[in-house]
Amino acid sequence: MYLWWIRWCWMTEKMVVSRNTSINRLRDKAITDCKPTKVHVLADGGGLELTVKPIFSTNQASGEKVATSWNRVWSYRFIRPEDGKRTKMGLGNYPTVTLQRARELKRSAQELLSQGINPITHRADTLSQRRAKETEIPNTFLRNATDWFELQTKNVKSRTAQKTWNSLEKHVFPKLGNLPVAEIRNPLIREALSELATQGKIETIEKLCRAINSILEHAVVSDNLDENRCQRVRRLFQKKKVTHQLTLKPSELSQLLIDVEASSMTNVTRALFFWSLHTLVRPGEAAGTRWDEIDLPNKLWTIPAERMKMGEEHTVPLSSQAIEILNEMQKIRRGEFVFPGNFKAKDRPMSSQTINMALGRMGYKNRLVSHGLRALGSTILNAVDNDNGGQRRFDYYAIEAVLSHVDENDNARAYNRGGEYFNRRVVLMDWWSEHIEAASFKE
Known part of the structure; x- marks a missing residue:
């Protein structure tokens, strides 16, 4: 009788030990009733386990640490198909992951194992794909x-x-x-x-x-x-009718210069006109010229990209005539701009429309606009022959570079850099200013 009682006690103990080999052994009540004072593992069978870990707090009265709550975490133990080693994967916390859900997750893992797939690796891959899909921006x-x-x-x-x-x-x-x-x-x-x-x-x-x-x-x-x-x-779509900028014939340049000198333009407006003509830049680029863009010792004017229509930095070789304009403006310098606005707006340049309005008052309305000065210069430069005749004096790409026309052609790009090609632009600009000066003396 005594031996039977000992055997009964031993069997009872086996029913509550953590690693029970029975399947679906656990019940929710058994889980919630399990409140150990040290880490305890409850087995549901088939590799599914619930680790119960006590969380301690100090009793204010006695000062002793007592378990007041328990953290319950599901895991599934299995043998990895790739190397035969034992491992386990977490399945989440109870009761967020219920007993029924934990068993479903275990069965899903077992199904993968039957196909030779590691459920841990599969879950990681699936999660990565889901996150990638969630964060993927549609290719619209x-x-x-x-x-x-x-x-x-x-x-x-x-x-x-x-x-x-x-x-x-x-x-x-x-x-x-x-x-x-x-x-x-x-x-x-x-x-x-x-x-x-x-x-x-x-x-x-x-x-x-x-x-x-x-x-x-x-x-x-x-x-x-x-x-x-x-x-x-x-x-x-319908084509746009081409409308060229109003400009003059090359033969009319001389009379234009005479009219400008005889006009009632202010000195600053007249200086801006000649600056635009000598440099052949766009009206807004000319009107907004800043002193910090000018390199007098090297006779260069560098217009930053943010001021250029095409968004690329543009360097203009300055002729002696262009330098003389700067010297005259230096005498009345009153701010950061070479051609400042009125005296009440020293921190602003002249308007890009200033020359257009002045030309209109001179009787050139519907005949010439400030942008047309560039077209006039282009026409003259493209028509100039060499002294020995027969061939044009200035390379097409050099003229395009002077006009800051963006061209992806390597030849065109070369004229925007230093060296021999840029020096050709220097020669071109000097010739152009000499031509303007000579035209101003024609009767």
Whole structure:
């Protein structure tokens, strides 16, 4: 009888030890009732276990540490298929992960093991894929346009880039923005711009077509698009009538110079006119000339990229005549700008429209605008022959570089750097100023 009682006690103890080999042995009540004073493992069978860890706090009355709460964590023990080693994977905390859910997770892991798949590795891969999918930005036209715009703000004058972006937001993105970039085709673009076409806004359409093509080309080089199929989309719309800047014939240069000298222009306005003519820069670039852009010892004027239409730094070789204009302006210098506005606005340059208004008062309205001075210079420079006759004196690319026309051609780029090619621009600018000076003395 005594031996039977000992055996019964031993069997009872085996029923509550942690590593029970029975399947689905645990019950929720047994889990919640388990409040050990040290780490204890409850086995549900088949490798599923619940580790119960006491959390202690100090009894204020006695000062002793007592277990007041318990952390219960599910885990599944198994043998790794790749190397046969024992390991375990966490399944979450009880009761967030219920007993039933823990058993489901165990069965899923067992199914993977039956296929030779490590459930830990599989879970990590699945989680990575889910996170990647959640964080993946759809390859839409708008996404590629946003990336393109970030580059534009670095490479092009910020104000110009922003105007283009505003136009895209207004006319293009509402219809094309959320479409996959690979779906962008000519018919969709034509539909998006149809209202502008009806309104006859051809210039806006041209700019938007250029921007759309540039965005699609950016998508191609970014490996977001296989091919830009919209390169000829501009042909779907009416062409803009070409209107050239108002300018004069080369033979009229002499009379223009006489009229300017005889006009009622202020000295600063007259100086700005001749500065524009001698340097052949754009009206806004000339009017905004700053003293800190001028390098008198080296006879150079460097216009920063943010002031250039094409967003690239432009260096102008200064002739002796151009230097003389600066010397005269130095005598009345009153701020950071070479051609300051009125005395009430010393911190602002003259308006880019100043020359246009002065020419209008001189009787040149509808005949010449300040931008036309560049066209006049280009016509004359392109027509000059060598002294030995037959060939043009100045290289086409040198003239284009003087006019700051951006060209991806390597020959054109060479004229914007130092060395022999840049020196050819120096010679060209000296000749041009001498030609202007000679024309001013013709009767």
